[in-house]
Every structure is written in C-alpha cells, then in structure tokens.
Amino acid sequence: MTSFKPPFTPLVELRNTLFQRGFALLQNQDFFSYTGTLEAQWENLKTEWSSLEPDQYLKDGGKYRQRKHASVIVSENKIELVPYRPHFQPLSYNALHGGMQRWFTECSVDFLTSQPLSNLLYSLTNLFDQIEASQSNQEVNNSLRWFTEVHQFRIDTASGIGRPTPEGAHRDGVHFVAVLLVDRHLVKGGESRVFSASGPQGERFTLDESWTLLILDDLKVLHETTPIQPMDRLHPEQTWRDTLVLTFRKDAFLEDVSRASKITQSSSEPSSC
Numbered sequence: 001m002t003s004f005k006p007p008f009t010p011l012v013e014l015r016n017t018l019f020q021r022g023f024a025l026l027q028n029q030d031f032f033s034y035t036g037t038l039e040a041q042w043e044n045l046k047t048e049w050s051s052l053e054p055d056q057y058l059k060d061g062g063k064y065r066q067r068k069h070a071s072v073i074v075s076e077n078k079i080e081l082v083p084y085r086p087h088f089q090p091l092s093y094n095a096l097h098g099g100m101q102r103w104f105t106e107c108s109v110d111f112l113t114s115q116p117l118s119n120l121l122y123s124l125t126n127l128f129d130q131i132e133a134s135q136s137n138q139e140v141n142n143s144l145r146w147f148t149e150v151h152q153f154r155i156d157t158a159s160g161i162g163r164p165t166p167e168g169a170h171r172d173g174v175h176f177v178a179v180l181l182v183d184r185h186l187v188k189g190g191e192s193r194v195f196s197a198s199g200p201q202g203e204r205f206t207l208d209e210s211w212t213l214l215i216l217d218d219l220k221v222l223h224e225t226t227p228i229q230p231m232d233r234l235h236p237e238q239t240w241r242d243t244l245v246l247t248f249r250k251d252a253f254l255e256d257v258s259r260a261s262k263i264t265q266s267s268s269e270p271s272s273c
Contacts, residue, residue, distance in 0.1 A: 022220030
C-alpha cells in the first residue's frame with residue numbers, strides 16, 4: 001500500500017477515474033463547481049452538526065460518535081423524502097454492528113431540503129446514471145431511482161480517541177458511497193484507506209480540508225478511516241471530525257429480510273381468537 005497526499009481527481013476525469021479505479025476524490029473548489037454551490041452555502045449548514053445525537057448502538061461501549069440519519073429516493077427530477085426507517089446492514093457487510101435495526105435521530109427537514117444537499121444528490125446520481133450506462137453500453141437511463149441513505153457523523157475525542165469506522169475496512173452493501181469532509185477541528189489521525197475488493201492494491205491519504213469529497217464504487221473497493229486523537233490532550237472535548245456520508249443503491253434499501261419474513265409468516269398464521 002502506498003501513502004501519499006490526497007490523490008485529487010480533475011473534474012474532467014471524474015467519471016473515468018471512478019469507473020476504472022473504483023474511487024475518485026474531489027478537492028473542495030472542484031466540489032463547489034461540480035455541484036453548482038458556493039462555499040458559504042455549505043458553511044451555513046455546519047450548524048446542523050452541532051445537534052447530532054449520541055450513537056447508542058456502539059458495541060465497543062464508546063461514546064465518541066454522534067449521528068443523524070434519513071432516507072430519500074433520488075431520480076432525475078425529484079428527491080422523495082421517505083418516512084423514517086431504521087438503518088440496517090447485514091452481518092456480511094458489517095460484522096460489528098450488522099444484523100440489527102438501528103433507529104437514529106432523523107436529520108432535520110431543513111437540512112434534507114436544503115439547496116446544497118439537493119444539488120449534491122442530483123450531481124452524484126447523474127454521475128452514477130452515466131457510469132451505469134457505460135457498464136451496460138446503453139444510453140443514459142434517467143429513469144433510475146437511487147435509494148439513498150443520509151448519514152451525518154461527528155466523531156470526537158472527549159474520551160481520548162475516536163473511531164470513525166470501528167468495524168474496520170468494509171463495504172456498505174450498496175452501489176456507491178460518497179464521503180464529504182465537513183469539518184476537522186484539532187485532531188490528528190483519521191487517515192482514509194481505500195482497498196481493492198479483488199486484490200491487495202490500496203491507497204491511503206488524509207482528508208484535512210473541509211468540503212473534500214470522496215466517491216467510492218462499493219462493488220469494487222473497501223474503505224475505512226483510522227482513529228483520531230486530540231491535538232490538545234488538555235482539552236480533548238474541543239476536537240471533532242464531521243462528515244456527511246451518502247450511500248446509493250439502485251433497487252431498494254437494505255432491509256432486515258429475516259425480520260420481514262418473520263412478520264409475514266406471523267401474519268399468515270391463523271388467529272387463535
């Protein structure tokens with residue numbers, strides 16, 4: 001594995017790089033251009049990370065992660081807000097926290113309907129539409145619906161260390177993943193690592209500028225972020241790493257199939273009344 005400065009992708013090479021390498025990385029100025037947004041618009045949304053709720057599902061007993069979650073469906077001309085549903089991953093994708101329904105606090109409507117987020121969702125799904133067309137040698141299918149989960153994360157170091165991905169290197173069980181670095185305040189560590197899903201190749205780099213966007217083909221690569229530590233050990237509570245993580249799946253959301261089958265079976269059994 002090599003370790004270099006972030007391997008930024010020129011905008012003109014974004015689609016081919018993501019298609020061929022399995023991931024692409026946009027520096028912040030290219031991110032603003034690509035999404036048709038201004039830095040000030042995103043800066044105004046930073047306050048949304050001040051009201052995240054503690055993650056109650058961490059199996060390592062940690063208190064370092066706060067988050068909110070929501071689900072939307074994105075198509076060419078519409079972003080549909082989905083009634084709140086739990087976040088679920090099978091154990092095959094998340095050996096630590098998979099296999100259970102996780103009911104997080106929902107993202108605010110103001111955030112979910114904000115112009116910057118809408119622009120980002122449309123820009124990404126348009127990109128994914130193009131890649132899907134390239135893979136099948138067909139015309140771009142603008143009727144695709146992308147089942148998208150929105151995750152706001154804050155990892156802090158109040159207890160001395162914070163773990164952005166306690167499950168380690170993983171896939172999310174979707175088609176594409178986007179990780180936007182929102183803020184990084186007085187922390188060290190937090191190295192992003194991307195591995196080929198079919199071989200030993202990998203790259204590692206540290207995102208240290210807000211509004212840097214990492215896009216991953218979840219079918220081709222695994223990813224993780226190493227733990228963070230406070231730069232000022234006397235005031236570890238004043239440090240954090242904020243991200244926005246978006247996952248995109250074509251056919252449906254990941255659901256707890258075993259639970260759904262039990263409910264169906266139960267409802268089909270004759271009543272004893």
